[in-house]
Amino acid sequence: MKPSTCQKNCQNALRVADQLCQGRGVRLTPQRRQVLEILCDHHKPMGAYDILDLLKSELPAAKPPTVYRALEFLLEQGLVHRLESLNAYVSCIHPEHPHASQFLICRDCGEVRELESRSVDRTLDSALKACGFAADSQVIEVTGRCLRCTERDPS
Amino acid sequence: MKPSTCQKNCQNALRVADQLCQGRGVRLTPQRRQVLEILCDHHKPMGAYDILDLLKSELPAAKPPTVYRALEFLLEQGLVHRLESLNAYVSCIHPEHPHASQFLICRDCGEVRELESRSVDRTLDSALKACGFAADSQVIEVTGRCLRCTERDPS
DNA sequence: AATTGTTATGTTATCACATAACATAACAAA
DNA sequence: TTTGTTATGTTATGTGATAACATAACAATT
Numbered sequence: 001m002k003p004s005t006c007q008k009n010c011q012n013a014l015r016v017a018d019q020l021c022q023g024r025g026v027r028l029t030p031q032r033r034q035v036l037e038i039l040c041d042h043h044k045p046m047g048a049y050d051i052l053d054l055l056k057s058e059l060p061a062a063k064p065p066t067v068y069r070a071l072e073f074l075l076e077q078g079l080v081h082r083l084e085s086l087n088a089y090v091s092c093i094h095p096e097h098p099h100a101s102q103f104l105i106c107r108d109c110g111e112v113r114e115l116e117s118r119s120v121d122r123t124l125d126s127a128l129k130a131c132g133f134a135a136d137s138q139v140i141e142v143t144g145r146c147l148r149c150t151e152r153d154p155s
Numbered sequence: 156m157k158p159s160t161c162q163k164n165c166q167n168a169l170r171v172a173d174q175l176c177q178g179r180g181v182r183l184t185p186q187r188r189q190v191l192e193i194l195c196d197h198h199k200p201m202g203a204y205d206i207l208d209l210l211k212s213e214l215p216a217a218k219p220p221t222v223y224r225a226l227e228f229l230l231e232q233g234l235v236h237r238l239e240s241l242n243a244y245v246s247c248i249h250p251e252h253p254h255a256s257q258f259l260i261c262r263d264c265g266e267v268r269e270l271e272s273r274s275v276d277r278t279l280d281s282a283l284k285a286c287g288f289a290a291d292s293q294v295i296e297v298t299g300r301c302l303r304c305t306e307r308d309p310s
Numbered sequence: 311a312a313t314t315g316t317t318a319t320g321t322t323a324t325c326a327c328a329t330a331a332c333a334t335a336a337c338a339a340a
Numbered sequence: 341t342t343t344g345t346t347a348t349g350t351t352a353t354g355t356g357a358t359a360a361c362a363t364a365a366c367a368a369t370t
Contacts, residue, residue, distance in 0.1 A: 066348075140295050
C-alpha cells in the first residue's frame with residue numbers, strides 16, 4: 001500500500017470513529033482522537049509509552065495516565081485492540097461491527113492482521129459450550145511470519 | 156479433588172518432571188524444582204513476584220532474576236505455561252507431550268483449565284494456511300466462568 | 311587431581327508497563 | 341447559575357521483567 005493510500009485510510013478511519021462516537025453519544029475528545037490518530041498512522045503494535053512519546057510532541061504535558069485513559073476509552077469503543085502477548089495496542093481495521101479478536105502478528109515486519117475467521121470462532125464456541133464454560137472475553141494471538149515476509153526471504 | 160489427592164498429584168508431577176529432564180539431559184536444579192513445586196502446589200495462575208515471596212521462605216536470598224530464570228527454564232521444557240492475559244504462570248498438567256496451549260480461565264475461582272481441543276487446533280491451522288501465515292507460537296486464552304462456578308451461583 | 315569450557319546462580323540497578331489517588335476543569339442538563 | 345457528571349492534570353507508586361556483570365558449580369577432559 002502506497003503512503004498516500006495509507007494516509008487516506010487513516011483519515012477515513014478517523015472520520016468513521018467520529019461518526020461512531022457521535023452516534024453512540026460518547027465524546028471523542030481531542031486527546032482521544034490524537035491517540036487514535038497515532039495508532040492509525042502507524043498501524044503497528046505500539047506500547048503505551050511509545051504513544052506517549054509521540055503524543056508529547058503535540059501535548060507536552062501528557063503523562064502516562066493521559067495515554068492510558070485515552071486507550072481505555074478507545075478499547076471500550078472497539079476503536080483499538082490490545083495485544084496481550086506484546087503489551088501493545090493497535091488500531092482496529094473495522095470498528096463499525098464488533099468482532100472477536102483474532103490476530104496474526106508478524107515477527108519480522110511487525111504487521112498485525114485481524115484474522116476474523118468465522119470457522120475458528122464457531123469451533124471455539126462449540127468447544128466452550130461442550131465443557132460448560134461461559135466465556136466473556138477471548139484472546140487469540142498467533143505470532144509468526146506473514147506471507148509477504150516469507151516470500152521476500154524464504155528461510 | 157481432596158487435598159490429599161492434590162498433594163499426591165503434585166508429588167507425581169514433580170517426579171514426572173524429574174524424569175523428563177533426566178531423559179532430555181537438562182538439569183532440574185533445586186531452585187528450578189522449588190519454583191515448579193510452588194506452581195504445582197497451587198495450580199492457579201501466579202505472578203512472578205507471588206512465586207518470589209513463597210520462594211523466599213525456602214531461599215531467603217532469592218531475587219527477581221532467580222524466579223525469572225527458573226521460569227524461563229520451565230517454560231522451555233514445557234513444564235509450565237505463561238498466561239499472557241494475566242502476566243502469570245501456571246504448571247502444566249501433562250508436560251510429557253507437547254501441545255498448543257488453549258486456556259480457559261475462570262474469573263471467579265481462578266481455576267485454569269487446558270482445553271486441548273484438536274478441532275480448534277485444526278480449524279486455526281487451516282485458517283492460517285489459507286492466508287499463508289507461518290505460525291511459530293499461538294496464544295488462546297478464554298476468560299469467563301467455569302461450569303462449577305456457574306452452577307454454584309447462576310447469575 | 312588440575313584444567314578448562316559451560317551452565318547456573320548471586321547481585322545491583324534499571325527498564326517497561328500500569329494504576330491509585332486526589333485536585334481541577336470542562337461540559338451538559340435543569 | 342447551580343449542580344451533577346465526565347474529562348483532564350498531577351504526583352506518586354505499584355507491578356512485571358531484564359540488562360549487565362561477578363561468582364560459583366558442574367562435567368568432561370587430560
